[in-house]
Amino acid sequence: MRDDLNTMGKQGQVILRARDKVLQILQTENACTDWYRTRNSDPAAVFRTLTYSVDRKGESYIRKGPAASGFEMIYNPYVATVEQDGGPDSTVIINANGAFFFPAASVVEDRFQGGPLTIHGTRWIQVGPYVGGSFRAQVVVLLHEFGHVIDLLPEDREDRDGKSRQNTLDVLRACRAEVDSKEGPHSFLASR
Numbered sequence: 001m002r003d004d005l006n007t008m009g010k011q012g013q014v015i016l017r018a019r020d021k022v023l024q025i026l027q028t029e030n031a032c033t034d035w036y037r038t039r040n041s042d043p044a045a046v047f048r049t050l051t052y053s054v055d056r057k058g059e060s061y062i063r064k065g066p067a068a069s070g071f072e073m074i075y076n077p078y079v080a081t082v083e084q085d086g087g088p089d090s091t092v093i094i095n096a097n098g099a100f101f102f103p104a105a106s107v108v109e110d111r112f113q114g115g116p117l118t119i120h121g122t123r124w125i126q127v128g129p130y131v132g133g134s135f136r137a138q139v140v141v142l143l144h145e146f147g148h149v150i151d152l153l154p155e156d157r158e159d160r161d162g163k164s165r166q167n168t169l170d171v172l173r174a175c176r177a178e179v180d181s182k183e184g185p186h187s188f189l190a191s192r
């Protein structure tokens with residue numbers, strides 16, 4: 001798996017860094033690990049078996065619903081996805097154009113009858129409270145997807161009702177302290 005990520009270039013390195021942080025969290029006694037344990041007795045062992053793939057053609061636009069509907073609906077590009085309850089050896093697919101890698105995206109208006117896409121500026125895209133493309137955002141994304149792998153989080157593939165956002169909030173409730181902790185994968189080496 002590590003070899004896979006190493007051959008994926010810069011994006012692979014970014015994923016690997018976030019993966020190491022999640023492994024470090026799950027190999028430690030804390031509220032986050034306890035939460036995953038409510039579904040699987042050894043979450044770190046399952047997480048270690050996951051593989052990753054980057055969806056280079058993933059949606060890159062924020063879709064804005066027609067203003068005529070009276071209120072504005074905003075749909076961010078998906079960040080990542082994985083098979084629900086896929087268990088060990090599942091592949092986490094990460095959108096190359098979403099908030100795992102980028103802090104902002106262009107806004108386009110959803111058109112029901114085709115027509116040219118018009119860009120309506122750019123907006124920030126976040127993962128919970130974290131700026132897209134930040135290390136903490138990446139860690140939360142991997143924790144979130146892992147929640148689907150072991151069926152701890154309910155399916156949220158169609159995010160038009162905010163389920164995905166709710167799932168991220170559930171991850172943060174259990175794991176925020178660990179995500180925010182400064183300790184990185186190599187901090188004990190760096191401090192020597």
Ligand SMILES: [Zn+2]
Nearest residue numbers: 144156164167
């Ligand atoms: Zn989800």
